[in-house]
Amino acid sequence: MSTTVELPEPVLSVRQVLGLERVLAGEPEVVAGADHLDRPVRWVHVAEAADVGVMLSGGEMVLTTGVLLAGDPHKQAEYIRSLYRAEAAAVVLGLGRAFRTPPEVMRRAAERCGLPLVVLHRPFPFAQLTEEVQCRLVRRKFAAVSLSEAVRTALTGLITAGAPLQRLLDEVAQHSGCPVVVTNLAHRVLATAGERAAVDDVLRDWERIARQAWGHHPGRSGTGGGSEGDGWIRAELGGRGEHWGRLLLCGYRGGTATGRLLADRAAEALVLHRMLGGTVHSWEEQSAQSLLTDLVAGAVPAGRLLPRARAAGLPVNRRTFVPLVVHGATPARLERLLRLLGLPGLAAELADGATAVLLSLARDQDADVLTGRFAARLRTETGVPDAVVAAADARTAWEEVPAGLREAQHVADAVAGSAPALDLPPVVRLRDVHLRGLIRLLRDDPHVQAFAERELNGLLCAADDDLLSVLRTYLATGRNKSRTAQLHHVSRPALYRRLEAIQARLGVDLDDFEQAASVHIALLAHDAQQR
Incomplete structure (x- = not known):
């Protein structure tokens, strides 16, 4: 990867030059090429x-x-044509010495070529205009150099400090003063930065913007929602001969050349960040994680997250949403499974190590059947036979998705760690967790915490994790000694000795239903608090 970005030539537009005070004093008139x-x-x-x-x-x-x-009309026409062939920006003709009025031959030739022809009705020294423009161009050159070094220094410092992608983009947005969007090659939005309302406006119209930004001009930098003159500036992301993403400045208000420089500096830093950061799909995972975490947390109204979901590639119009939380499988593995089954959805790791999955199904698809197929294939084809798939009821309204994700998370937490002993169905729902679900909801109640400590004190003080594990399995299997011995790979006599030790330390009789139930509730509360 090259670390050198060529500084752009400083430029002013013809329109900007004509708006300078010294030029206005000459009473300029555009007589041809006004569209250029x-x-x-x-x-x-x-x-x-x-x-x-x-x-x-x-x-x-x-x-x-x-x-x-x-x-000499011939010389006049050829003069204009030669300037056009040389790709001149414009020609300014001072009236008075050779021409009293705009020469018609030159005007027609310039109009045909699309070359701006400007006449000055009041003569003034051309040296003044030259000096004014050159000074402005030099100042822009120094401003571009200054911006380039400031951005490079800031982004390099963040990369060295191990800052996440979002922090780098926030820095780029601060320098650019406009929304910044990073996408993969399929135009799926991976990350954004900038003032929240402005970013939401961009994402709300993302499909149109993406078509205009990347439908043409496949070069290194190109046009966006309108044109580069409108401040829509892009840069390709890639390294080692491979492109894998794009960066877009949305509505940059500075000069086009400076915007290109800023986009290139940002792209350079993002490529380095990704190369140092590891996996190829890390940005995609971060994008899904940010969206699903915000949905679960509920701090941002679901309606405000809808443009982000749509821009991230999730179908959202007239869909059925199935919220899932999975224990025992990584987001990358679940993403592969979604692709294998042809199911649109997002997968991302939550704070507790579980993985949230949001399926987006067509209204005519059977959500229960497809969820069951997803759970079955997870166990058989991804090498995770003990994975727990917790599901909430399907939602047809986007605004209900956050509550659904929280319900699925509640179900997954209620059975986490006890799945083998519970003989759960392939897809666990709220109706399957019974007492465990209630205890999880009450786990932070001080009375419940005190109850759990009191009931389990004999085992907790001894810090005997093996006996706690045996007790957990024994109660979860409905006090089935054969099943408990099988799950712990011990003989029946060895299990009896452990159960006797547990009863002695707790001072209870586990054959007594009420005492066993009390210990079971205490253990459920203890496990919920520990998680």
Whole structure:
């Protein structure tokens, strides 16, 4: 990966030059090429030679009095054509010395070529205009250098400190003053930064913006929601000969050249960050994690998250949403399973190590059947036979998705760690967790915590995890000694000895239903508190 970004040539548009105070004093009039005033002016060149075109390299605004063109219509037309071939930005003709009015031959030729032709009705020294424009261009050059180094220093410092992707994008957004969007090659939004309302506006219209931003001009930098002149500037992300993403500045208000520089500096830093960060899909995982975590937390209204979900590639119009939480499988593994089954959805790790999955199904698809198929294939084809798939009832309204995810999380937490002993169905729902679900809801109650400590004190003080595990399995299997011995890979006599030790330490008779139930509730509360 190259770490050198070429600084762009500082430019002003023809329109900007004509708006300068010194130029306005000359009473400029655009007599041809009025539709091309946004052309960039790289330099100002004063020349009277008829063959000036051979001296140009492109982007120049040529100033002339036309003294060598007067009286020769052929020279006048050829003069305009030579400037067009040299890719001049515009030609400014000072009236008075050679022409009293705009020469019609030059006007028609310029109009045909699309070359802006400007006449000055009041003459003034061309040196003043040259000095003014050149000074502004030099100042822009220094401003571009300063911005380039400031951005590079800031982003390099963040990468060195191990900052996450979002922190880098926040820094880019601060320098650009506009929304910043990072996508993969399929235009799926992976991350955003900038003022929240402005970002939401971009994401709300993302499908149109993505088509316009990447439907044309496949070069390194290109146009966006309108054109680069409108501040929609992109940069490709990739390294080692492979492209894997894009960065877009949405509505950058500075100069186009400076915007390109900023986008390139940001892209350079993001490529380095990704190369140092490890897996190829880490940004996709971070995008899904951010969205699903915000949905679960409920701090942001679901309606405000809808544009993010749509931009992330999740179908949201007239869909049935199935919230799942899975224990025992990584997001990457679940994403692969979703692709294998052809199920649209997102998967992301939650704070407790579980993985949230949000399926988006067509209204005519059977949500229960597809959820069951997902759970069955998870166990048989991904090598996770003990995975727990907790599901909430399907939702048809996006606003109900956060509650569904929290319900699935509640179910998954209620059975976590006890799945083998409970003989659970392939997909666990709220109706399957019974007492465990209630205890999880009450786990933070001080009375419940005190009850659990009191009932289990004999085992907790001894810190005997083996006996606690045996007790947990024994109660979860309905006090089935054969099943408990099988799950712990011990003989029946060995299990009896452990159960006797448990009863002695707790001072209870586990054959007594009420005492066993009391210990079971205490153990459920203890496990819920520990998780």
